[in-house]
Amino acid sequence: SDQPIRYKGDGSAPGPFDYFLASSAMCAAYFVKVYCNARNIPTENIRLSQNNIVDPENRYKQIFKIQV
Template sequence: MNIAISLTGGKKVAATFPDGLQLVTDQPVEQGGEGSAPSPFACFLGAIGTCAGFYVLEFCTARNIPTAGISLDQTVEFEQDDQGKRRPSRVTITVNLPPSFPEKYRDAVVRAANLCTVKKALLTPPEFSLDFRVA
C-alpha cells in the first residue's frame, strides 16, 4: 500500500490513501499548531481503540446484538525512557456494555476486541526504513 504524505501548511501533515481518503493531522497550539486536528501520535493511539471498537462492532453484528449503549474507554499510561522521553507503557481498553448485553457473550466480546490488528502490529513491529529522493 502506498500512502502519499504531504505538508499542507503550518504544522499540518496529511496522509492520502490509495482510495482518495485523507487523514489530516495538526499539532496542539502549545506546540505551534492550530489544534485543528489530532496530532500524529494521537491518531496512532486512537487507531488502537477504534480498531478494538471495530472488532466489538463485528462481534455484535455477527450475533445480531444491538450496539446501542456499547462504548470503549481507552487509558494510556506513560513512562520515561532512558533518554527522558515519554513513551506509552500501558494501554488499557474497557468495553462498556449495557445491562441488556447478553451475559453469555460478555467475556467473548472482550476477546473479540483483543483481536485488534493495530495491537497485533505493535506486538510484532514491522521493520522501518527511511530514505530520501530528490524529485
C-alpha cells in the first residue's frame, strides 16, 4: 500500500483507507452469501454497491454506504 501524493506518499498503490473500504464491501458480501446459503436463498441476482462520500473541507468526515 502507499499514501496519496497529497499526504507525502508517491501514489504508486492504493492507500490503506482504500483497502479498508474494499475489505468492508467484501465483508458485507461474504456475510450476505453465508446468510443466503444457510437459508437456501438464491444469490445470482444479488448486487452489492458501495458509495463513498468525502467532505472536501474535512477529510476525516466521510460516509460510506453499502447497499445490497
